[in-house]
Amino acid sequence: MTGTPVRTHSEAFRQRALISVPGGVNSNVRLSAPPVFFARGAGARLWDVDDNEYIDYVLGQGPHFLGHANAAVNEAVSDACTRGMLFGGQNALEVQACELTLAALGWADMIRLGMTGTECVQAALRAARAATGRSTFVHFEGHYHGWLDNVLVHTSGQQSGVASAGQLSSHLADSHMLPWNDAEALAALLSVSGDTIAAVIMEPMMVNAGGIEPLPGYLQRVRELCDQHGVVLIFDEVITGFRIALGGAAEKYGVTPDLATYGKAMAGGWPVAGLAGRRDLMEPFGTGVVNHSGTFNGSVMAAAAVVATQQLLQSDPPYERVDAYGTELMAQLAKLAERYEIPLRVQGVAAAFHVSFGDPAPVRDLRSLDRLDLDRYAGFATRLADHGLWLAQRGIWYVSAAHGEQELTDTVERVEAALAEQLP
Ligand SMILES: Cc1ncc(COP(=O)(O)O)c(C=O)c1O
Incomplete structure (x- = not known):
């Protein structure tokens, strides 16, 4: 995806939904997500009703551990x-x-x-x-x-x-x-x-x-x-x-x-x-x-x-594969943060990790989480949707058994494009 994606059909659905569905969503958890309506999912990817494609790290808030439409x-x-x-x-x-x-x-x-x-x-x-x-x-x-x-x-x-x-x-x-x-x-x-x-x-x-x-x-x-x-x-x-x-x-x-x-x-x-x-x-x-x-x-x-x-x-347990993918992705995100000198921090396990802005020291509870800039990350996640990454605004990235080499390469490229955009 280059430039801001066209979301004409999503917007039309949103306007319709706002009339008959409170907030246009059926779960309050989704109120903070960009107003995108999806048409289909396959493996680790989603396509919206305007045919924009996304690599998915929300996975339906976790259930699609095997990928979409297994x-x-x-x-x-x-x-x-x-x-x-x-x-x-x-x-x-x-x-x-x-x-x-x-x-x-x-x-x-x-x-x-x-x-x-x-x-x-x-x-x-x-x-x-x-x-x-x-x-x-x-x-x-x-x-x-x-x-x-x-x-x-x-x-x-x-x-x-x-x-x-x-x-x-x-x-x-x-x-x-x-x-x-x-x-x-x-x-x-x-x-x-x-x-x-x-x-x-x-x-x-x-x-x-x-x-x-x-x-x-x-x-x-x-x-x-x-x-x-x-x-x-x-x-x-x-x-x-x-x-x-x-x-x-x-x-x-x-x-x-x-x-x-x-x-x-x-x-x-x-x-x-x-x-x-x-x-x-x-x-x-x-x-x-x-x-x-x-x-x-x-x-x-x-x-x-x-x-x-x-x-x-x-x-056919996918745990080693998921572990390898998530571990590499976490490392690549940390590398990008270093290269662009931004305080992006990554914490968690390969199958479910958290990304935010702020002090890279590990957090151990809700109180220490508060010292992070979660709002800045939420904004970043929304911009990443424009680059073809579907992410939870609260920072959790879920990895599935369907994420493979191509998704890894594409994800790193897309995050880098978003980071480069932020530079003066
Ligand atoms: C740890 C935990 N417990 C319970 C629930 C509630 O599950 P459900 O949304 O299926 O009602 C969730 C949902 O995200 C959860 O993350």
């Missing part, structure tokens, strides 16, 4: 659907989907399928409360666990409290908010209030704000503290699951939670989520003691998508 997954889903989609009863594929997912995770005994990460988080908290008879839980600054009242908080900045008008602040009263990557803060809270706390929930790598990995030993210490105080440890692996390793963060960092939520990369882009965990915590769903419901849970399309995705991930 043929094997799509064929499996469309084939299964020809025989019906929802039976108001069980289908055979559901069992296979659950078995394959548990095999990938290794540590969990049982799993329930859902539609979104948001609802699986709620099921996890409910299961933890049911098991412990306690009511409160601990969550962490900068971590995102969905958009519902009891978990929605700001994932950037120093703001605290409700993150939306209409959100009941009383629902946040059931939780304790702590800085992440600080085991002593958790130890101090648990030593005072441990016997009232049902669960600790966290993104085991803080991808939503900053692409921040746990400090060495942090997750292990959290595990010990939870055991010591009888608190259920929930890993929210909606982003990290099947992405940073087949078994997610639990596998990568070698720490086993009691419950974990999954979504995004689990089903090749199809809307499927899951709650997995220890048998004693999961069985109460099966006796009916703890309610978890959903009309579309475990549908034929969901189950077929999970089976096909898990078969691909397990028979």
Whole structure:
């Protein structure tokens, strides 16, 4: 793409959408993105309705770990659907989907399928409360666990409290908010209030704000503290699951939670989520003691998508390829920053890293993230869209198994073109 791309058709769709759809978008997360309407995606690339082409690092906010329109997954889903989609009863594929997912995770005994990460988080908290008879839980600054009242908080900045008008602040009263990557803060809270706390929930790598990995030993210490105080440890692996390793963060960092939520990369882009965990915590769903419901849970399309995705991930694991691509891209971005003498900083893991402007020293939590110039990066990401790179304004770059050599070369060229443009 050279010069500012023509987006006449996108603009026409936007004007139409603004009349019938609040903000022209169906998820508030997309309000900050450039107003581009897409026509199609294939592999690591997208084309908008004006036929401008983009290399995609948003990947639908993470789900397209196999790339867009993966043929094997799509064929499996469309084939299964020809025989019906929802039976108001069980289908055979559901069992296979659950078995394959548990095999990938290794540590969990049982799993329930859902539609979104948001609802699986709620099921996890409910299961933890049911098991412990306690009511409160601990969550962490900068971590995102969905958009519902009891978990929605700001994932950037120093703001605290409700993150939306209409959100009941009383629902946040059931939780304790702590800085992440600080085991002593958790130890101090648990030593005072441990016997009232049902669960600790966290993104085991803080991808939503900053692409921040746990400090060495942090997750292990959290595990010990939870055991010591009888608190259920929930890993929210909606982003990290099947992405940073087949078994997610639990596998990568070698720490086993009691419950974990999954979504995004689990089903090749199809809307499927899951709650997995220890048998004693999961069985109460099966006796009916703890309610978890959903009309579309475990549908034929969901189950077929999970089976096909898990078969691909397990028979031909793309993790080394993704790792090599992401590692090289991170290095190339750092090199460009050096050459153009701009304070671009890159942090995270190859499959999910964070780019921003500011001090190159690593950040370890939301508070240290605040010293970065996130607004400048958001503007840069918007300009990169004009150069054919589709990026999240909040700085996260997701890499897929479909990104290859050509995408790497094209990406570096496009970033360089945008950087050169900024020079006086
Ligand atoms: C870590 C984490 N948990 C939960 C959710 C909510 O998932 P969903 O958008 O599928 O409801 C997200 C979404 O981005 C997430 O990143």
